[in-house]
Amino acid sequence: MINQRVTSVFAADAAAERAVDTAGSRTLVAFPAGGASLSGTGIFADRIMAKLAEMQKTSHTQHAQDAAIVLPAETVRLLHVDLPVTGRRARIAALPFAVEDRISIPIERAHVALCQSTGTGAVLAAVVDRDAMARLGAPVVPVLPETLAIPAPLPDASGRPVWAVWRDGSKAxxxxxxxxxxxxxxxMLEMAWSRAGQPAVISYGAALPKALGAQDRSAAPPPPEARDLAVDLRQGDFAPQGAGWARPLRAVAAMAVLGALAHLGLAVADLAALRDIARDVTQQTQAELSRRVPGVSLSAGAQAIGARLAPPTATGQGSGFLPLLARAADPLLIDAPPVTLRRLTWSAADGLLRMQVEASGLQDLQQIERLLGDAGLEVTSGVATASDGAARAELTLSGGQP
Incomplete structure (x- = not known):
């Protein structure tokens, strides 16, 4: 049998300095400083290790998980997120937008991982500081938070949420x-519990403050759930490159090669179909452009089209509207995915061009924002929304560096 190994990484007391405001449905999470030292007891990692050992014994597969890196609960926040988006790739792309207003660090510093689906239109997401993930290097074993050592408790009889709390020394x-x-x-536990509306509490570890009125089940705490231990925070930029926690499967690799060869013919057919679609879209765009701006063709260039689209009275002497619109039009008309301009406003006082754009998905909106930035424009993106097969966002543009 393969030896079970669980590496536990714990944060020092300074890492527990965080802002947890659970009033209502909003939770703000502050992460510890990147330079915090590491220490801890390991009780939660031990529980995860025991469950992994049990799963390995009962596994019917040749290769079983034999190691894991367990991050301290202080550095990882598990969030229940309403995300009415289907498909794993679409959910991963939409997650940062869905959690951005629930964390206290800039979204650029946060690594957001999709853990599991929890119901119709809802997912469980993990948020961790990117620096904390980067300090792990390139682990070849799964990374998961020690929070998953505790199973999620059932709601009470009236459907209200319940807290399962495990206190170990100065940590909960x-x-x-x-x-x-x-x-x-x-x-900090009693304060957080009060702000959360004083839910019912189940205690699995050391005694809790009497004000919580906890049910003591420390004599027989339940083991972690196998579904929870399937979580792996190595996603996106931190996804394993050609290595995972299972041994290489040569047969699967061979089948993948055969599958790639089989799909080559389909790819050629798809390319031809995409060219036909592109030709049709070009023709439709030209027809719409001719209807709105007679005498102008797509070959005239973005600047000429932008100049014809701009109302003559929209700008005064010396206004930067037309140059800014022309610079934005190039990436939108030439390089960007299909996009619909829903609203366009210009503020001469501060030189800002605001446009509401609509694309087929959040990934397309992110690509549009990136293309505008690559064109030297300063882009500020508002909250993006996705519904009815389309995604919308308001972009605010300023001159930046031409």
Whole structure:
């Protein structure tokens, strides 16, 4: 049998300094400084290790997970997110937008990982500071938070959420009925519980403050759930490159090669179909352009089209509207994916061009924003929304560096 190994990484007391504001449905999470030292007891990692050992014994597959890196609950926040988007890739792309207003660090500093689906239109997401993930290097084993050592408790009889709390010394780890969870200093627990609306509490570890009225089940705490231990935070920029926690499967690799050869013919056919679609779209665009701006063709260039589209009275002497519109038109008309301009406004006072754009998905909106930035424009993106097969966002443009 393969030896079970679980590497546990714990944050020092300074790492527990975080802002947890669970009033209503909003939770703000602050992450520890990147330079915090590491220490801890390992009780949660031990529970995860025991469950992995049990799963390995009962596994019917040749290769079983034999190692894991367990991050401290103080550094990872599990969030229950309403995400009415189908498809794993689409959900991963939409997750940063869905959690951006629920964390206290810039979204650029956060690594957001999709953990699992928890119901219709809802997912469980993990948010961790990118620096914390980067300090792990390139692990070849799964990375998961120690919060998953505690199963999510069932709601109470009236359907209200319940907290499962495990206190270990000066640290407390909390798991909620919707699967979300976090860790904090034990002396902050009562404040966080009060702000969350004083939910019912189940205690699995050391005694909790009497004000919480916890049910003591420390004599027989339930083991972690196998579904939770399938989580791996190595996603996106931190996804393993050609290596994972299972041994290489040569037969699968061979089948992948055969599959690639079989799909080559389909790819050629798809390319021809895409060319036909592009030709049709060009013709449709030219027809619409001719209807709106007679005498102008797509070959005239973005600047000529932008000049004809701009109302003569929209700008005054010396206005930067037309140059800014022309610079934005080039990437939108030439390089960007299909996009619809829903609204366009110009503020001469501060030199800002605001446009509401619509594309087929959030990934297309991100590509449009990137193309505008590559054109030297300063782009500020508002909250993006996705519904009815389309995604919308308001972009604010300023001159930047031409």
């Amino acid at each position: 780890v909390i798991r909620q009925s919707d699967g979300s969870g976090f860790g904090l200093r034990a002396d």
